[in-house]
Amino acid sequence: MKSLGSIRRSFAPWADPASKPFISVKNVTKRFGDFTAVDDLSLDIYTREFFALLGASGCGKSTLLRMLAGFEQPTSGEIILDGQSLAGIPPYRRPVNMMFQSYALFPHMTVENNIAFGLKQDGMPKADIAARVAQMLKLVKLEKFSQRKPHQLSGGQRQRVALARSLAKRPKVLLLDEPLGALDKKLREETQFELMDLQQELGLTFVVVTHDQEEAMTMADRIAVMSHGKVVQVATPAEIYEAPNSRFVADFIGDVNIFEGAVSGAEGGYVRLEGTNGFPIRMASPETPATGGKSAVAVRPEKIRVSRQPPAHAPVNAVQGEIWDIGYLGDMTVFHVRLKDGRVIKASSLNAVRAVEDPLGYDQEVWVSFGEDAGVVLKD
Amino acid sequence: MGNWSRFNIASIVLGFGFLYLPIVLLVIFSFNESKLVTVWAGFSTKWYTQLWHNQALLDAAWVTIRVALISATCATVLGTLAALALVRYTRFRGRMLFSGMVYAPLVMPEVITGLSLLLLFVAIGLDRGFWTITLAHITFTMCFVAVVVQSRLLSFDQSIEEAALDLGATPVRTFFAITLPVIAPAVFSGWVLAFTLSLDDLVISSFTTGPGATTLPMKIYSQVRLGVTPEINAICTILIGVVAIGVVVASIVTKQREAQRERDERAAFAQS
Helix, strand or coil, rough: CCCCCCCCCCCCHHHCCCCCEEEEEEEEEEEEEEEEEEEEEEEEECCCCEEEEEECCCCHHHHHHHHHCCCCCCCCEEEEEEEEECCCCCCCCCCCEEHHHHHCCCCCHHHHHHHHHHHHHCCCCCHHHHHHHHHHHHHHCHHHHHHCCCCHHHHHHHHHHHHHHHHHHCCCCCEEECCCCCCCCHHHHHHHHHHHHHHHHHHEEEEEEECCCHHHHHHCCCEEEECCCEEEECCHHHHHHCCCCCCCCCCHCCCCCCEEEEEEEEECCEEEEEEECCEEEEECCCCCCCCEEEEEEEHHHHCCCEECCCCCCCCCCCCEEEEEEEECCCCEEEEEEEECCCEEEEEEEEEECCCCCCCCCCCCCEEECCCCCCEEECCC | CCCCHHHHHHHHHHHHHHHHHHHHHHHHCCECCCCCCCCCCCCHHHHHHHCCCCCHHHHHHHHHHHHHHHHHHHHHHHHHHHHHHHHHHEEECCCCCCHHHHHHHHHHHHHHHHHHHHHHHHHHHCCCCCHHHHHHHHHEEEEEEEEHHHHHHHHCCHHHHHHHHHCCCHHHHHHHHHHHHHHHHHHHHHHHHHHHHHCEEEEEHHHHHHCCCHHHHHHHHHCCCCCCHHHHHCCCHHHHHHHHHHHHHHHHHHHHHHHHHHHHHHHHHHHH
């Protein structure tokens, strides 16, 4: 049995019908005047899961997060946390904490007092507060900065203070609103892995909102792709990438080539498409769409081969074109191959060796081809 | 920098002359030996010593300060609350009307404010005196505080309040632990503004005063009608001195704090 992507760890409570969700969002709708931000949305999140809400700005992901935190009340539907309805519970009585996109550090307080703020609200004894704050500072490696004010810290340090502050109360759920959005690329990549390690170490449930697909793919156990207030697909990063359930998801996550056509036949788990592309397609598909109907196949650039000689299976899943553009990215090279009808196919290949003899160059006549399980037959 | 053309120099000299010549004259003549205001007869500080023996003037000064302290404090509380309500509740019906109504006293002729307050006090049978002046001053300085605090709140990052709520602070605690400390500089400048406005108000005080409650501006005005004395010049010079020192100190402190903050931020980013 082939499986999609790499297996990180055997953690899949969503696949187990016996496990109970920790957070249940049930038919939640949120309207602001005429605008529907979240539209009849249902979602289950499990204990110790790293869950990402991914979507373009305005898709409703932040509104959903704010409803979990208690800053917004659903217009209809309900949210259940650990068996309890959160309806009418104000933010200061919810066992969830949030890390804000702007970090929202208290500017007039030192790092130490920022972290201690939530503990003081709970009336924790002074000695315990001091111990917990020290532990948090150690966790985010900011021991030396405890007496600084937020404006005396760099962006990365502020981010870590915000994280320490939101973790100090040991919430059941940590909500993170674009947690790495304000960091530069290098720091962001480091921090992604730090967050994952931290979540593992503390055994918490994380719900993160992001518009950065790479961030979501790296960190999350499961991703909910959102659009116009609805969830389009909830699945593991590998499933979202390799088996998108719609053209929207295929297009939103990563680069993709979409080949349209009419279904001309289906047999033994394979679908044949005759299409507008000038070449027939044969693609593995668990479901068989009706013959004669319109369909499309999505193939990722890295699964497309570029070669001077036609592949053995030509003309099926293969077409001739001309190299139009070459983008050299270091780790890989991206080719834009222009077909006779003017369409451009994106293909990428890994630069596994440092030097190649006779590399492909501009304007060369080439074949682009892909295997029978390289792509996904899209339903819509 | 632009050219120091003759035209620019002339503009600056004229502008500052227009603003400060009367004040400079007043200060100079407060040190005049002669009793005649317009004739210079040598340097003397005798009018300043004489001030301390003018009980009526000192009483008036004391009344003024008390009125200003009480009214500025009350106006700051009310004005801050009004500003919070107007900035936070952006979606209630008639908000434009309300914020317009808060600003209205800024442009309302003082005579009208004074007269309407007088009519109100007469109508409800309130004995005019110290407290009616104080109430009147609260009324007209409150909107200035509201304007100052409102402009600060517009640039206030509301997510820090949400963060406090999220960490378990009730809305009331959030206000006192987070919101108020952060907007405190604006609240304080609102208070200073209300205090100075109350200090030099003449028109509204005249309308709403009663027996035994004479403020310093009223006292000065009534004395001037009998002729300007160097004593008046002396007390005005003291007032100018106090206000000038306050303004200079406040601006130096703000400047230094800003410079410190900038240095800190640069240092933080240089390290990372």
